[in-house]
Amino acid sequence: MYTKFFALREKPFSSSPDPTYFFPGATHQQALDLLLDGVTRETGIVLLTGDQGAGKTTVGRRLLTIVPAGTETVSILDTRLTPLELLAAICDQLRVNYDAARDGIPQLLTALDTHFVNLQAANRSCVVLIDDAERLASETLLQLRELYDLDGRRPRVLHLVLIGESAMRRTLATQALQPLTKVIDIRAQLDSLSAEEIGPYVLHRLGVAGAHQQYFSEEALLALHELSHGLPVRINQIGDRALLAAFAEEQRLLTAELVRWAARQTSAPATPPPEKPRPVPQAATRSLTPWLLVLAGIAVVALVWNFAKPVQRSRQHAVTATKPAPPPPPVPAVATSPQTPPTSPPHPLAWPKERDPNLSRQDAFKALFSRWQLEWTAEAQEEPCDFALRHELVCGLQQGNWIGLITLNRPVIVELRVEGQTYWAALLKIEHEQATVALAGSTRQVTSAEVEQGWTGRFFLVKEPD
Template sequence: MYNEYFGLAETPFSIAPDPRYLYMSEAHREALAHLLYGVSSDGGFVLLTGEVGTGKTTVCRCLLEQLPEDVEVAYVINPKQTSAELLATICDDLGIAFPEGNSSIKVFVDRINAYLLDAHGRGRKTVLVIDEAQNLSPDVLEQLRLLTNLETSQRKLLQIILLGQPELLQLLARPDLRQLSQRITARYHLGPLSRKEVGTYVNHRLAVAGLRSQLFPPATLDRLHKLTGGVPRLINVLCDRALLGAYVKGEGEVNRRTLRQAAREVLGEMQSPPRLTLPVRWLAAGVILVAAVLGLATLYFRPELLSAALKPAQQGPAAPLPEPAADPPQAAAEGEPGALVIVAAGAGDASEKPLSWPAELPIEQSKTLAFESLFQAWGMEYQGADGNACDHAESLGMRCLHRRGSLGSLRQLDLPAVLRVVSAPGEEFFATLVSLRGDRATFALGPETRVVSVRDLESIWFGEFSLLWRVPGNYRRLVAPGGRGPEVAWLDEQLARIYNRAPDARRDPILEGPLLAELKAFQLREGLEPDGILGTNTLIRLNAALDPRIPKLLAPREE
């Protein structure tokens, strides 16, 4: 109804799980990393919990999209079943035949066991996902635990992922389920979005729906975060109703008044502050009056307090102001908030312009030019086109990393990156972020360099970025604690250099004991989650710690 009025191509805040609207916060990415780690392990249970609407199912869908083709998946969305009914559902999802009308648990388990052994023999892995797992009964959970007893001498044959509300944690804490709880190899509790993430989330969905301007001012987003607690599903419902309210009133944006009205309609009167009754108002007025009288009496009997209160705030020389972070020469000129300082290649002076693509360059070439600048930062020449930048990177021993994140993500990775931005006039283009210093971000746009405040960058960038990183020659897969292989041998050599010790004399070291402790200490030092997993972020930071030739985004590096 309101789409045409606001210039939207489609409804931006539908609660349907459209993958085009996927927004992954830092917490969602961490949850996904835990699921990926759990699936890559040798069986058992993986647990993801969170309040209603926080995005557990979204994270799981993202996981399923990233699973390799040799993984078979059974997905149970209605777990409120008996043990026999659940086993029948699993058989149906995996295409396992069983006698019609069968209710024997032994028959189901035998058929599932035969299927898992056959899949393992064909080099395939089987994963069972159970959504709304807080609805499982203790008896069914125990039956699931018994399913994970199906194993070979090397590994378990079935991996089970449980998605559920916080009540699931209470259920698994029961003494009679302690054996299952001990088999959980990875667990994560997904929390709500932060205030900053709420703004990014809302603007991301509006941008995907075709809008190139803000409909929710910062004050409205502050209130939206308080009303919804950062729960994505509530954000969608409330934003949808607020846009409808703004359309009915003929307003060009959603103000706080319209949002409050939408909250009353969607969430009920409980969101409105309670009105004080007349006796309570009189009581409050009396308390204020007594406090005022006591305050005046104190000043009367102790006049030195009044004298001190009236003294000028500034006594003596003013404290020196902190020195600003050193900016590139082109950022030295002062400007209004939001203005960009631009230095063309070869130019000697800087001029302020609004953020936009250089008029002399075809905007359709922005992606190619951005990757040219990215490869140049690594000291390499880019000879690919838009569609094969990653293929070209792999031919040079590099790898691409595509993510959605925040400036915190980029600071943590500390590498130049290509960002997709949408400027105020509605232009969409790609630019290479080559430096982050203090509150200034420096971009390469073709032959030009531009500096913009971080605050302005966050208003036009919705978290999508691509970067390059160098892959160790023997790295093939993520390695979890207890793992071994050439990746672990390489890790031992790198940590030996960092901690100035001799490498492990064994040819096939295991990621455990002192080596695992060193890895966790390194991760903690680098601002990473100390999970002991040798994954992409850890590899990037290890490379940067040992190779001074790797380009830095934070130069000099911010601590």
């Protein structure tokens, strides 16, 4: 909206952790240097901690763009995983084959070890970066120690990087996690930006977005640092709203007054939405229309279900009442045509025969992106996760279980295997044991049990950054 007014190519204060906007300030550059050192030489696990909003994810994303050429990278976004699910997610991103239905932790470790042997033979390495690591359960953290011990080669092939909030240091200090703590060789703490860094930070982001001048006055920068406490996430929130306000006022030099107004706007509590059932994914649109459509869909399903039950009972009674007696001896003179055996109804999540299942992934992403009112097409030859990143969303392939998926409480794209076919669908909502699924361009109301039974455990998580 305001980009043209300020001669910008894009919004400079996006909340997305875009590595191209990495600011090489003192604390951030030092943290990045430590991480890079940790993944390029013989060290143990690398740990980066910092307060929420300090820019940890951006530093991690930047790291993955500057690792040596040929390095395989894994980025784990959803950390509410069991030990088995974490290993499976790593295997998926490294394209290591395993049997999801039968293989356990020993088999996955063996498969990963074989992969690391092949990487060593090719003189390559692997970096596994786990964001929001403070959410990992203790048993999953200890599984990382076992994964670390798996690679005892020299030089090391596997490098583990953990990123978490400052409180994670206290968690790792507990006696139960000492086996993992002992192999953490590099620890970096990400601090907030100083008052002297706020001006260069803002100018850096404006420059990356295409600006050739500073739009914030000295007083505005001082107010921005005071109100944000130097946390990049708050700087970005306030800066974006302040530019919007300046555009509305047709001001090209932002004042402290505008910054303070923007800070009040971004810190005010959101107006509670109309009362509605608890969903799995939270719709990004502010409109009530999607909720009305969902409620209408549920009403239709309930009506059809209540109608179907008496019909089914009447059919059962009819079959019972007309059960034939033992047949009499055959009469040669009378010829009877054979009865056609009854056909079972199609599975509610069956893929339509007229559509190619290879198109399922693009159908699912289209449906999911529409929740943010975004239009993505496969014809643009842009990977959906790249498209998500460009629109300030986080996207990644994960492995999980049904309880974890419900707990996640977000829209996801699930891989289904139904009636011998494997394909993708967008799981939009679950409530009262009913699920809303977008499949092959249409929305279906099914039971959550039917989704759970057909789900392979793999899913794409698309969300707004924390």
